Amino acid sequence: xxxxxxxxxxxxxxxxxxxxxxxxxxxxxxxxxxxxxxxxxxxxxxxxxxxxxxxxxxxxxxxxxxxxxxxxxxxxxxxxxxxxxxxxxxxxxxxxxxxxxxxxxxxxxxxxxxxxxxxxxxxxxxxxxxxxxxxxxxxxxxxxxxxxxxxxxxxxxxxxxxxxxxxxxxxxxxxxxxxxxxxxxxxxxxxxxxxxxxxxxxxxxxxxxxxxxxxxxxxxxxxxxxxxxxxxxxxxxxxxxxxxxxxxxx
Amino acid sequence: xxxxxxxxxxxxxxxxxxxxxxxxxxxxxxxxxxxxxxxxxxxxxxxxxxxxxxxxxxxxxxxxxxxxxxxxxxxxxxxxxxxxxxxxxxxxxxxxxxxxxxxxxxxxxxxxxxxxxxxxxxxxxxxxxxxxxxxxxxxxxxxxxxxxxxxxxxxxxxxxxxxxxxxxxxxxxxxxxxxxxxxxxxxxxxxxxxxxxxxxxxxxxxxxxxxxxxxxxxxxxxxxxxxxxxxxxxxxxxxxxxxxxxxxxxxxxxxxxxxxxxxxxxxxxxxxxxxxxxxxxxxxxxxxxxxxxxxxxxxxxxxxxxxxxxxxxxxxxxxxxxxxxxxxxxxxxxxxxxxxxxxxxxxxxxxxxxxxxxxxxxxxxxxxxxxxxxxxxxxxxxxxxxxxxxxxxxxxxxxxxxxxxxxxxxxxxxxxxxxxxxxxxxxxxxxxxxxx
Numbered sequence: 001x002x003x004x005x006x007x008x009x010x011x012x013x014x015x016x017x018x019x020x021x022x023x024x025x026x027x028x029x030x031x032x033x034x035x036x037x038x039x040x041x042x043x044x045x046x047x048x049x050x051x052x053x054x055x056x057x058x059x060x061x062x063x064x065x066x067x068x069x070x071x072x073x074x075x076x077x078x079x080x081x082x083x084x085x086x087x088x089x090x091x092x093x094x095x096x097x098x099x100x101x102x103x104x105x106x107x108x109x110x111x112x113x114x115x116x117x118x119x120x121x122x123x124x125x126x127x128x129x130x131x132x133x134x135x136x137x138x139x140x141x142x143x144x145x146x147x148x149x150x151x152x153x154x155x156x157x158x159x160x161x162x163x164x165x166x167x168x169x170x171x172x173x174x175x176x177x178x179x180x181x182x183x184x185x186x187x188x189x190x191x192x193x194x195x196x197x198x199x200x201x202x203x204x205x206x207x208x209x210x211x212x213x214x215x216x217x218x219x220x221x222x223x224x225x226x227x228x229x230x231x232x233x234x235x236x237x238x239x240x241x242x243x244x245x246x247x248x249x250x
Numbered sequence: 251x252x253x254x255x256x257x258x259x260x261x262x263x264x265x266x267x268x269x270x271x272x273x274x275x276x277x278x279x280x281x282x283x284x285x286x287x288x289x290x291x292x293x294x295x296x297x298x299x300x301x302x303x304x305x306x307x308x309x310x311x312x313x314x315x316x317x318x319x320x321x322x323x324x325x326x327x328x329x330x331x332x333x334x335x336x337x338x339x340x341x342x343x344x345x346x347x348x349x350x351x352x353x354x355x356x357x358x359x360x361x362x363x364x365x366x367x368x369x370x371x372x373x374x375x376x377x378x379x380x381x382x383x384x385x386x387x388x389x390x391x392x393x394x395x396x397x398x399x400x401x402x403x404x405x406x407x408x409x410x411x412x413x414x415x416x417x418x419x420x421x422x423x424x425x426x427x428x429x430x431x432x433x434x435x436x437x438x439x440x441x442x443x444x445x446x447x448x449x450x451x452x453x454x455x456x457x458x459x460x461x462x463x464x465x466x467x468x469x470x471x472x473x474x475x476x477x478x479x480x481x482x483x484x485x486x487x488x489x490x491x492x493x494x495x496x497x498x499x500x501x502x503x504x505x506x507x508x509x510x511x512x513x514x515x516x517x518x519x520x521x522x523x524x525x526x527x528x529x530x531x532x533x534x535x536x537x538x539x540x541x542x543x544x545x546x547x548x549x550x551x552x553x554x555x556x557x558x559x560x561x562x563x564x565x566x567x568x569x570x571x572x573x574x575x576x577x578x579x580x581x582x583x584x585x586x587x588x589x590x591x592x593x594x595x596x597x598x599x600x601x602x603x604x605x606x607x608x609x610x611x612x613x614x615x616x617x618x619x620x621x622x623x624x625x626x627x628x629x630x631x632x633x634x635x636x637x638x639x640x641x642x643x644x645x646x647x648x649x650x651x652x653x654x655x656x657x658x659x660x661x662x663x664x665x666x667x668x669x670x671x672x673x674x675x676x677x678x679x680x681x682x683x684x685x686x
Contacts (some may be wrong), residue, residue: 010265010266012266012290013290014310014311014312014313014316015265015312015313015314016310016313016316016406016407017313019313019314019406020405020406022357022361022391023391023392023395023405023406025388025389025391025392025395026388026392028374028388029374029377029381029384029385029388032374032377037374040372041259041261042261042263043361043372043373043374044261044371044372044374044375045261045371045372045663046371046372046375047261063290092310093290093292093295093307093310094290094291094292094295096295097291097294097295105291105294122290138310138407139313139406139407197403197404197409198403198409198417200418201403201409201410201417201418202417202418203403203409203410203412203417203418206303206306206409208306208407233300236298236299236303237303240303240306240307
């Protein structure tokens with residue numbers, strides 16, 4: 001049987017999720033034996049930019065017309081398309097101004113030339129094309145990536161945690177930074193899968209994995225208010241990585 | 251005959267960039283390093299946020315330099331508030347920078363540069379013929395990531411660094427495991443020296459080059475984190491500029507073809523990165539890398555940008571050996587159980603200058619009395635380098651005008667890659683500066 005063909009792509013972002021793939025130092029050479037990596041501009045200068053792909057891994061968000069065209073082309077040539085990382089899944093840090101006036105911000109940063117730049121408000125991939133699987137994280141978790149690729153290549157859709165970071169934090173028996181110290185921790189509403197990395201280092205969760213499907217948002221918002229945080233602070237913190245974490249208003 | 255040589259999308263660099271050269275017969279028109287990475291306006295998005303959130307947001311400017319962005323951000327914030335971290339914190343930050351340098355240089359030297367010299371399209375292709383070299387590079391890269399995990403909590407976008415110190419200190423077990431891997435690496439680094447010394451020579455055009463780098467401070471020797479002075483080597487003379495006056499070094503101006511502004515010092519483009527650091531700070535290297543420069547045939551100062559690859563390899567070897575010394579010292583003395591020093595926000599401004607793997611990095615902030623960010627100015631190494639890249643490309647086009655388009659294109663790509671550009675980094679800095 002022919003090896004599955006794979007493409008790895010980056011739209012606008014920090015390339016961190018492609019870097020996580022390159023950070024699989026122990027598995028990379030073996031992985032390259034099992035699959036046929038045809039198009040990976042960040043790591044390879046001999047790419048086939050037209051061939052059919054069994055699997056496309058795409059990091060970054062859509063922030064320009066160029067990104068949008070590239071993404072549509074990737075979708076057309078791929079059987080499966082995976083959104084890699086919080087920018088691809090939710091829009092990421094660049095999307096935190098989605099409810100803001102972008103033309104004003106562009107003018108602020110670029111001056112009058114701002115209007116001419118190929119620059120759009122950040123969108124997640126699924127807002128532009130069909131996405132078959134979303135792996136959140138800023139960056140994604142290495143093991144989760146490898147397990148997901150293995151599942152996909154065996155014809156299964158991987159199951160990713162729907163519960164919040166708090167669940168994993170409890171498993172690690174950490175003291176609660178929010179309840180006990182009143183620190184603004186996004187753990188109650190953020191998708192797990194990181195092993196509660198930050199709270200385990202005494203650092204409050206910043207929500208880098210985006211919203212958890214099974215979170216109790218109402219109760220979390222009540223807790224933040226009870227701890228004295230203003231609606232503006234709550235909205236700003238929860239929307240740092242995913243504007244959809246709390247809707248248009250806190 | 252008019253023609254244009256174009257690399258539409260550079261491979262094996264981080265981010266989205268290209269090269270354009272316009273030729274008219276024998277005369278050379280425009281030579282451009284095009285940067286068309288989308289703009290994320292991160293500095294603008296960080297404005298108004300609490301100092302507690304800033305380093306995490308700006309870290310996302312770039313993954314490969316995320317330690318440098320986090321800690322340069324924290325350094326700027328600490329200066330603004332007058333916070334003085336403990337010597338232990340400074341030592342661990344110095345080590346964390348070395349971890350990032352090891353990871354980034356191993357990635358660049360083995361996955362991007364060595365394949366170039368030996369005509370392979372990628373490290374995976376290289377691995378088919380030279381599996382040992384590929385495995386060595388990947389294991390060293392992993393070691394750099396391990397240092398970042400042990401000290402910074404995560405290999406990409408570190409989470410353990412806060413204003414005033416660290417969330418949690420590394421455990422003894424982690425440090426012992428790290429020391430053992432560093433011992434292996436210190437021996438294996440001989441093979442790095444052999445490999446890099448054996449690469450075919452590469453020179454596509456050299457010119458008298460101006461260099462700029464942070465002058466290391468503290469007692470850390472040749473390092474990337476501590477220090478508050480910028481050194482500029484121009485016409486064989488070293489000029490020193492205080493960190494807060496970084497704008498007098500940068501002198502940025504916008505250019506139409508690039509989403510990154512161009513810098514010049516006394517009207518001349520300058521180069522930042524490993525070659526600049528070695529040129530300015532090479533005297534601080536300790537004896538662990540004696541003889542390596544000679545084995546590489548590296549003569550300083552060098553106006554050949556390809557030598558930046560050798561300079562990175564030398565730093566890679568040095569950082570491994572220096573990190574081993576530091577970890578052994580920490581294990582011998584033990585870590586004090588220190589919480590972050592208390593932080594009291596106040597109105598003010600601060601500038602942090604460090605050396606990211608690919609060169610000098612500046613973060614400069616001002617805060618209000620509640621610790622909310624008022625203004626942020628970030629200048630990344632690839633932005634500092636953009637004008638110098640074009641200078642060296644032009645020089646190579648002049649020196650290689652008899653080449654076929656294909657051969658010339660390859661040489662130009664190799665020059666850009668030698669600079670190890672980080673294009674995501676360079677982009678966010680298309681911005682209008684707000685008057686303080």
